Amino acid sequence: MNRDTGSDADEGSLExxxxxxxKRMTTIExxxxxxxxxxxxxxxxxxxxxxxxxxxxxxxxxAQQLAAKGVSVAIAARSTAELxxxxxEIEASGGRAIGCPTDVTxxxxxxxxxxxxxxxxxxxxxxxxxxxxxIHNPIVDVREEDxxxxxxxxLKGTFxxxxxxxxxxxxxxxxxxxxxxxxxxxxxxxxxxxxxAAKAGAIxxxxxTDAEGRPHGVKATVICPGPVDTRMxxxxxxxxVLENLGQPEGIADAILFVLSQPDSAHTIELIVRTPLM
Ligand SMILES: NC(=O)c1ccc[n+]([C@@H]2O[C@H](COP(=O)([O-])OP(=O)(O)OC[C@H]3O[C@@H](n4cnc5c(N)ncnc54)[C@H](OP(=O)(O)O)[C@@H]3O)[C@@H](O)[C@H]2O)c1
Numbered sequence: 481m482n483r484d485t486g487s488d489a490d491e492g493s494l495e496x497x498x499x500x501x502x503k504r505m506t507t508i509e510x511x512x513x514x515x516x517x518x519x520x521x522x523x524x525x526x527x528x529x530x531x532x533x534x535x536x537x538x539x540x541x542x543a544q545q546l547a548a549k550g551v552s553v554a555i556a557a558r559s560t561a562e563l564x565x566x567x568x569e570i571e572a573s574g575g576r577a578i579g580c581p582t583d584v585t586x587x588x589x590x591x592x593x594x595x596x597x598x599x600x601x602x603x604x605x606x607x608x609x610x611x612x613x614x615i616h617n618p619i620v621d622v623r624e625e626d627x628x629x630x631x632x633x634x635l636k637g638t639f640x641x642x643x644x645x646x647x648x649x650x651x652x653x654x655x656x657x658x659x660x661x662x663x664x665x666x667x668x669x670x671x672x673x674x675x676x677a678a679k680a681g682a683i684x685x686x687x688x689t690d691a692e693g694r695p696h697g698v699k700a701t702v703i704c705p706g707p708v709d710t711r712m713x714x715x716x717x718x719x720x721v722l723e724n725l726g727q728p729e730g731i732a733d734a735i736l737f738v739l740s741q742p743d744s745a746h747t748i749e750l751i752v753r754t755p756l757m
Contacts, residue, residue, distance in 0.1 A: 521740050521741070521742060522739065522740050522741065522742065524546065524549040524550060524551050524736070524739060524740060525549060525550035525551070526550055526551075526552075527550075527551045527552070527605040527606055528551065528552045528553075528554070528597065528601040528602070528603055528604055528605050528606070529543075529546050529551050529552070529553050529554070529604075529605065529606035529607070529608060530553075530554045530556060530580075530593070530594070530597055530604055530606070530607050530608070530641070530645070531543045531546070531553060531554070531555050531556070531608040531610060532556045532557065532582070532584050532607075532608065532609055532610050532611035532637070532641055533556075533557055533584075533610040533611030533612060533660075534553070534555035534556065534557060534563070534566060534608075534610065535555065535557035535558075535559050535562030535563050535565075535566060536557075536559075536562050536710065536711060537708070537710035537711060537712065537728050538610055538660060538705070538708060538710060538728045538731045538732065539555070539557070539608070539610040539611070539660075540555075540562075540566050540728065541727075541728035541729045541731070541732035542608055542610060542728075542731070542732040542735050542736075543555050543566055543570065543577065544566070544569065544570060544573075544575075544732070545729070545732045545733070545735075545736050546606070546736065546739075547570040547573070547575030547576065547577055548573065548575065549736065550575075551606070552576040552577070552601045553570065553575070553576070553577045553578075554577070554578050554579075554580050554593070554596070554597040554600070554601065554604075555567065555577060555578070555579050555580065556580045556581075556582035556584065556593050556611070556641075557581070557582065557611060558581060558582070558583055560579065560581050563579030563580070563581060564579055566579065567579045578596070578597070578600055578601075580593040580596055580597065584609075584611045584633060584637030584638075584640060584641055585632040585633055585636055585637050585640070587640050590637075590640045590641055590644050591644055593644075594641075594644040594645060594648075598648070603648070603652065604645050604648060604649065604655070605649075605654065605655055605656070606655070606656050606657075606658070606739060607641060607642065607645050607655070607656075607657045607658070608658045608660065608735060609637070609638040609641050609642065609657065609658070609659045609660060609682075610660040611633060611637055612633055612634050612660065612712065613629060613630060613633045613634065613712070614630070614675045614712050614716055615629060615630055615674065615675070616671040616672055616675060616716055617671055617673075618670070618671055619673050622673055622674055626674060627673075627674040630674035630675050630677075630678045631674065631677070631678045631681075633678075634675065634678035634679060634681075634682060635678040635681040635682055635685070638659050638682050638685060639685060642657055642659075642685070642689055642700075645657070646689070646692075646693070646698070649693070649696070649697075649698045650693065650696035650697075650698055652697075653696060653697040654697045654698065655693070655697070655698040655699070656698070656699045656700070656701070656738075656739055657686075657689055657693070657698070657699070657700045657701075658700070658701045658702075658703060658735055658738060658739065659682050659683075659685065659686045659689075659700065659701070659702045659703070660682075660702075660703050660705070660731070660735075661679045661680075661682040661683050661686070661702045661703065661704050662675075662676075662679040662704055662705060663704050663705065663706050663751060663753075663757065664676045664679050665678075665679030665680040665681075665682060665683045665702075665704060666680070666683070666704055666751070668680075679704075682702060683702050683704070683749065686700045686701065686702035686748065686749070687700075687748070690748055694746075699743075699746050700748070701738045701746075701747055701748060701749070701750065702748070702749050702750070703731065703734055703735055703738070703749075703750050703752065704749065704750065704751045704752065705726060705731045705734075705752045705754065706726060706751075706752060706753050706754035706756060706757040707720070707724070707725050707726065707754050707756045707757070708725055708726040708727065708728055708730075708731055708754060709722060709725040709726070709727055709728070710728055713725065720756075723755065724754070724755045724756040725754060725755070725756065726752065726754030726755070730752065730754075731752055734750055734752045737750075738750055
């Protein structure tokens with residue numbers, strides 16, 4: 481008879497793991513109870529996530545999938561109509577969500593959103609920095625304002641949101657920050673000067689976040705998707721063959737995968753190739 485679970489299941493058996501999950505033991509408690517580290521898949525139920533750029537595309541799919549796993553989701557973007565739609569969909573499916581109109585380039589707005597999530601949900605376990613823009617042009621034609629916007633949303637916004645939740649996560653001794661970069665952050669391409677530079681910065685920022693966070697139990701991961709069928713992609717590449725594109729749900733799957741990984745197998749960078757690559 482197992483003392484913790486009151487069952488006859490063998491230590492380490494799937495039944496034993498399931499019983500421990502039902503008891504909602506913390507990872508440390510499971511470890512101490514002798515469950516093998518590779519089986520300690522994180523249970524997302526009852527966690528709280530802030531997803532930026534969650535009004536459409538990859539962020540929307542991520543918010544929906546998190547909510548379906550029992551996560552309370554705060555969704556931040558500028559378009560209130562899109563936020564309202566996602567919140568309504570999540571609530572209709574029995575999930576819990578709030579829409580937080582936010583421009584991630586505005587530090588005061590980011591802090592206001594952080595404070596609202598804290599007051600409504602009590603804490604922030606997960607931050608998905610997904611908000612992004614892509615304005616592509618050959619180097620000679622890049623306008624200064626377009627350079628600044630690419631960097632402001634994709635890189636500075638990621639930093640401001642990270643900074644806003646970081647101390648809170650470190651104090652609690654847990655948290656996971658997932659940054660949505662791009663394959664364009666690994667390898668520059670024609671017409672991508674500002675976007676590629678911003679996305680490369682987001683990859684480096686993830687490394688720093690992880691290095692500073694892990695001693696305090698806070699992890700960071702960067703997801704680098706290939707081309708995905710969203711408004712951003714369609715606006716920049718109107719002649720794409722749709723079958724060659726990934727789907728937002730596939731990238732959301734990847735985000736949920738890294739969030740569910742045990743501490744013993746932390747993924748710092750995940751490249752999600754799509755048919756065009
Ligand atoms: N689609 C692709 O092929 C692809 C490939 C690799 C990586 N990515 C990355 O994936 C992420 C999501 O892009 P997507 O393809 O899903 O694009 P999308 O459909 O255009 O969605 C972008 C989201 O970001 C939000 N956003 C933009 N500027 C913002 C700001 N200043 N403050 C707050 N939110 C802002 C948008 O909402 P509002 O406009 O209402 O603010 C929207 O919700 C981006 O970081 C993008 O770079 C996309």
